[in-house]
Structures are given as structure tokens and as C-alpha cells.
Amino acid sequence: MIDIDKIEKLAALKLKEKEKETILNDLEEIIHYFEILKEVNIENVEPQIYTKEAHLFLRKDETENGLCKEDLEKNKTLARENFYRVKHIIGE
Amino acid sequence: MTITNLPISNLTSKLKNKEITAREVIENYAKNIYEKEKNIKAFINLDIEKALKRAEELDRMDEKKGLLFGVPVAIKDNMNVKNYETTAGSQILKGYISPYNATVVKKLKEENAIIIGKTNMDEFAMGSSNENSSFFPTHNPVNYDYVPGGSSGGSAASVKSEEALAALGSDTGGSVREPAAFCGVVGLKPTYGLVSRYGLIAFSSSLDQIGPLTKNVKDCTIMLNAIAGFDPRDETSVNIKKEDYTDFLGKEIKGKRIGIIKEVMDFNIQDEIKEELKKTISTLVKLGATITEISVAHLKYALPAYYIVAPSEASSNLSRFDGVRYGLTVQGENLTSTYELTRTEGFGEEVKRRILIGTFALSAGYYDAYYLKASKVRKILANEFEKAFEAVDTLLLPTTATTAFKLGEKKSPLEMYMSDIFTIPVNLAGLPAISVPHGSDKNGLPIGMQFIGSWFKEKELLQIAYAVENG
Numbered sequence: 001m002i003d004i005d006k007i008e009k010l011a012a013l014k015l016k017e018k019e020k021e022t023i024l025n026d027l028e029e030i031i032h033y034f035e036i037l038k039e040v041n042i043e044n045v046e047p048q049i050y051t052k053e054a055h056l057f058l059r060k061d062e063t064e065n066g067l068c069k070e071d072l073e074k075n076k077t078l079a080r081e082n083f084y085r086v087k088h089i090i091g092e
Numbered sequence: 093m094t095i096t097n098l099p100i101s102n103l104t105s106k107l108k109n110k111e112i113t114a115r116e117v118i119e120n121y122a123k124n125i126y127e128k129e130k131n132i133k134a135f136i137n138l139d140i141e142k143a144l145k146r147a148e149e150l151d152r153m154d155e156k157k158g159l160l161f162g163v164p165v166a167i168k169d170n171m172n173v174k175n176y177e178t179t180a181g182s183q184i185l186k187g188y189i190s191p192y193n194a195t196v197v198k199k200l201k202e203e204n205a206i207i208i209g210k211t212n213m214d215e216f217a218m219g220s221s222n223e224n225s226s227f228f229p230t231h232n233p234v235n236y237d238y239v240p241g242g243s244s245g246g247s248a249a250s251v252k253s254e255e256a257l258a259a260l261g262s263d264t265g266g267s268v269r270e271p272a273a274f275c276g277v278v279g280l281k282p283t284y285g286l287v288s289r290y291g292l293i294a295f296s297s298s299l300d301q302i303g304p305l306t307k308n309v310k311d312c313t314i315m316l317n318a319i320a321g322f323d324p325r326d327e328t329s330v331n332i333k334k335e336d337y338t339d340f341l342g343k344e345i346k347g348k349r350i351g352i353i354k355e356v357m358d359f360n361i362q363d364e365i366k367e368e369l370k371k372t373i374s375t376l377v378k379l380g381a382t383i384t385e386i387s388v389a390h391l392k393y394a395l396p397a398y399y400i401v402a403p404s405e406a407s408s409n410l411s412r413f414d415g416v417r418y419g420l421t422v423q424g425e426n427l428t429s430t431y432e433l434t435r436t437e438g439f440g441e442e443v444k445r446r447i448l449i450g451t452f453a454l455s456a457g458y459y460d461a462y463y464l465k466a467s468k469v470r471k472i473l474a475n476e477f478e479k480a481f482e483a484v485d486t487l488l489l490p491t492t493a494t495t496a497f498k499l500g501e502k503k504s505p506l507e508m509y510m511s512d513i514f515t516i517p518v519n520l521a522g523l524p525a526i527s528v529p530h531g532s533d534k535n536g537l538p539i540g541m542q543f544i545g546s547w548f549k550e551k552e553l554l555q556i557a558y559a560v561e562n563g
Contacts, residue, residue, distance in 0.1 A: 002452060004448075006455075007448050007451050007452050007455065008448070010451050010455060011407060011435075011444075011447050011448055011451040012411070012414070012428070012431045012432050012435055013432060013435055013436050013439075013444055013447065013448070014429075014432040014433065014436045015436065015444070019441070019444075023441070023444065023445055023448060026445055026504070026505050026506075027445070027448060027449060027452070029504070029505075029506055030399065030449060030505065030506055030509075031449070031452070033396060033399075033506060034396045034399070034400060034462060036392075036393065036396055037393060037396050037397065037465055037466065037469060039393075040390065040393055040465075040468075040469055040472065042465060042468040042469070042472070045468040045471050045472055046468070046471055047464055047467030047468050047470075047471060048467055048468075048470045048471035048474055049298060049467055050284075050298050050328065050522075051284045051285075051298065051474065051520075051521060051522025056327060057324065057327075057331075059324045067191050067192060071174070071175075071191035071192065072191050074175065074189040074191065075187075075188065075189050075191065075418075086416070087415070087416045087421060087430075088427075089416055089427055
């Protein structure tokens with residue numbers, strides 16, 4: 001039932017064959033366990049995504065100190081002359 | 093007087109009266125850490141020097157204020173503490189230095205608490221025993237052969253072993269309450285939205301909530317006073333009036349209506365835990381509370397619903413760990429392969445398993461059968477709790493069905509998931525709940541009793557927990 005190769009690709013993982021086999025077994029056991037939910041009558045029930053509705057709000061238009069470049073330097077993301085160094089993400 | 097025995101309010105008043113210094117406090121806790129940490133391994137990162145430096149600053153202050161003045165606090169390693177490495181127990185974040193403080197950490201610092209270190213945890217908070225930490229497992233301070241519970245196992249162990257006076261954990265399905273029960277400390281999961289999640293590494297955003305682990309209910313209440321409150325940086329934070337949660341502590345609980353969930357008895361519960369439940373009921377009756385049997389008919393469906401909802405959200409939240417933004421990078425031939433190689437090497441087995449469960453549950457053709465269905469079961473459960481709280485003020489049930497198990501004892505993932513059967517329903521409904529130590533089993537392992545309150549009724553919840561603790 002589970003197309004592990006497809007799921008793996010969607011999840012951006014690349015499992016070793018042995019790992020794939022173990023995880024597939026676990027997944028099948030776990031997903032089989034979910035079958036118990038078939039007993040529940042969900043007719044006319046609305047899904048609940050959040051426990052209480054979240055409300056969007058606007059922050060006050062006030063300046064405050066955000067991240068300083070000195071704080072980010074520890075992660076070695078600052079190259080020089082205030083330029084940020086990012087990893088190569090263009091081009092296939 | 094042993095400094096490390098003092099509860100929060102006694103410690104802060106002695107510091108404010110200059111009977112002791114903050115430096116002495118940290119030195120005493122450091123002594124415990126040097127003695128015990130090699131056996132317990134509660135911390136991933138410790139910085140005693142930094143804590144001593146902060147203590148000296150506090151000692152130099154003329155005006156000694158703050159709810160947590162000089163209190164040594166441990167922080168679970170999935171919360172950002174500025175200039176500390178924050179790993180969430182994962183290799184994929186190794187080397188990531190937090191450039192900012194989580195709101196809870198900022199609040200603790202404003203109350204002049206001293207951060208002593210970052211505690212060990214199951215990787216990305218996925219686990220019930222701390223064995224899923226990618227660094228090392230933590231041991232239960234009560235008996236080193238046993239797990240401390242998880243995922244906030246390091247936090248619970250640090251408080252139990254007096255390596256810290258209080259700690260913060262995060263609770264997605266029981267990750268504060270289960271380790272609290274296993275280690276014999278108090279653990280609170282506040283109502284969803286009461287405590288800001290800003291700066292907490294997200295596992296399952298609709299379930300995660302930060303809560304304190306402490307030696308007793310009063311300390312827990314003081315910690316909640318420090319960390320609760322609206323935060324515009326967390327859109328799920330709820331804007332309600334700031335309360336003093338200590339208000340009701342010590343007030344009598346005569347006439348309080350306590351509900352016992354009928355369906356709990358359908359589960360296989362260790363005999364000694366059933367005994368402690370009976371004793372708790374007797375104490376409540378003695379204190380004048382009334383006991384009512386309540387039905388939460390869909391209780392047994394909480395666990396499967398949770399293991400669909402939480403991994404689904406996790407599969408999305410953990411997509412940000414791609415080898416580009418933080419920590420580990422394993423360079424591949426192209427960008428896609430860099431993503432895949434980094435994630436495959438950086439994530440541990442349980443994390444990969446949950447990402448895959450979530451990816452499956454959300455994938456085309458399965459969404460309705462799994463995620464949507466689970467979200468509807470969640471609604472049914474929340475409705476049942478809502479109805480229960482019309483009839484009673486608080487629900488009582490054990491925190492766990494068994495006491496702590498041995499390291500390496502639980503083999504299959506599903507078996508491990510079952511550890512959370514009594515804590516998970518609370519997260520699905522977003523309710524507050526507290527685990528309070530209550531007796532121990534024949535091997536001396538602690539037992540925890542759990543009280544569940546209605547939404548934002550932390551005051552009443554803590555009042556009842558306090559009464560039982562002192563009854």
C-alpha cells in the first residue's frame with residue numbers, strides 16, 4: 001500500500017536499502033494501527049486544525065532592535081563588507 | 093541548610109535578604125553537576141562559567157528584584173538561548189548558535205533567572221524516553237538503569253537530581269508530563285496559546301506548548317507566572333489578562349468537582365498506579381471535593397489521531413532543515429541531492445520515520461482518509477472535553493499507565509508511542525494539565541497523577557494540584 005520510493009522522494013530523503021526495509025515495516029505497522037479510526041463516525045463533524053481559532057493581529061508600528069549582524073557572525077553567515085554568505089542554491 | 097534543597101521562593105528571599113549570594117547558589121548547583129552529571133547526562137550543553145558570571149552581576153545589583161532572582165534554570169535544547177548552541181538533540185543542527193532568545197528565555201532573564209545549560213531531549217522532541225537523542229541517552233536519577241521519560245527527559249532529570257532548581261520543557265503529546273511522572277517531579281503543560289512558542293523549534297505547531305518542570309507545585313506556579321503572557325511574535329499566542337497563578341494556592345478545595353474518566357480503566361494500567369489513583373481520590377474526598385464519573389468516549393482514538401496530526405505537521409515544519417539555512421550540509425551533485433543527503437545524514441531514524449508517516453498522510457489520495465479524518469476525531473474529542481467541563485472543574489487520571497521502563501526495553505516504535513496514551517488527548521484539545529508525583533512502585537520508581545483543567549483555568553488546576561500535593 002505504501003509506495004516508499006515516492007514518499008521518500010516527497011520527503012527529500014534518500015534511505016539506504018536496509019534502512020528503507022526496516023522503516024517500511026514500521027510504517028506498515030503504524031498505518032495499520034490507524035485503521036482503528038474507521039470505527040469513528042465523523043458525519044457532520046468539522047475538522048479542527050487548531051485548538052482555538054488563531055487571530056491575526058498587527059504589531060504596533062514601533063522600531064525595535066532585531067537581529068544584529070554581530071549575533072549572526074557566530075554562525076559564520078557574514079562574509080565581508082556586510083554581505084551574507086549563503087550556500088549555492090541556483091542551477092541544476 | 094543545603095542551598096540546593098531550597099524551593100524557589102525561599103531561595104529568592106534568602107538572596108534578596110543577602111543571607112546567601114547568587115555565586116554561592118551556582119557553586120552549590122555546580123557541585124551537584126560535577127558529581128552527578130557523568131551518570132545522569134541531563135545536559136547537552138553546560139556553561140557554568142557563564143552562569144557564575146551572571147551570578148556575580150546579580151550579586152552586584154543594588155536592587156535585587158525578579159520572581160526568579162538567582163534561580164538556576166535549565167532549558168530544553170529546542171529553545172533558542174542567545175549565544176548557546178541549539179541542537180534540538182539533532183546532528184542536523186550541530187554548530188547552530190542561536191542569534192536570539194526565545195520569548196520564554198527572555199522572560200526568565202527579565203526575572204533574573206540564571207541559565208545553567210541546555211538539556212538533553214529526544215531528537216526534535218520525538219520520543220518518550222530520551223533514547224532518541226542523537227547525542228546520548230539521559231538516565232533516570234532515581235535509578236540509572238531506567239529512562240527518564242521524554243522528550244523533555246533531560247529537563248526532568250536535571251530538576252530531580254538538583255542540577256537545576258527548575259527547567260523548561262516542551263509538551264507536544266506529553267513531553268513535559270511523562271518525564272515529570274517518570275522522574276518524580278512536577279510538570280505542567282499550559283493551555284495552548286498561554287505561553288509564547290516564539291523561539292521554540294517547531295515540531296507540531298498546533299500541539300506544541302512550553303511548560304515548567306519543578307520540584308513542587310508552588311515552584312511550578314512561580315515559573316508559570318514568569319513565562320505566561322501574550323506575545324505578538326507568536327500568532328497563536330492568546331491575548332488575555334495577565335494573572336497571578338499563585339492566587340489560589342493553599343485555598344481550600346471544598347466543593348470542587350473532580351471527574352474520573354471512565355474509559356481510562358479500559359487500558360492496561362500497572363496495579364500500583366491504580367492504587368495511587370485510589371489514594372488520590374481519597375485525599376480529594378477528605379479535602380471536601382466531590383468525585384463524579386465522566387465519559388470521554390473517544391479517548392482511545394486520541395493516540396492514532398495524534399500520530400497522524402503530529403507527524404503531518406512535523407513533515408512540513410522540518411522541511412526547513414535542508415542543509416542551506418542551518419547547521420549541517422552534506423554537499424551533493426546538485427541542490428536536490430544536497431537536500432537529500434543532508435537530511436538523510438542529519439536526521440535520526442525516528443525523525444525520518446515520522447517525516448515519512450506525515451508525508452504519507454498528507455500525500456494525494458490519502459489526505460481525506462488520514463489527516464482530515466484525524467482532524468475530525470480531534471474535534472470530537474475537544475467537544476467531549478468541553479462537555480465534561482460543564483459537569484466538573486478538573487479531571488483526574490494517571491499521567492502514565494506504567495512507571496519508567498529500562499533503557500533499551502521498548503523495541504518497536506508503536507510500543508513506544510503507547511507510553512503517551514493518557515497525555516496525548518490533552519494536547520489534541522489544547523487543554524492545560526499537570527503531573528504531580530504521588531507515591532512509587534515496588535522498585536521505588538515514581539508515579540505521577542495528572543489533573544486536566546478547562547481552557548485557561550490554570551489557577552484552579554494549580555490550586556487542586558497543590559492541595560493534593562500537600563494533602
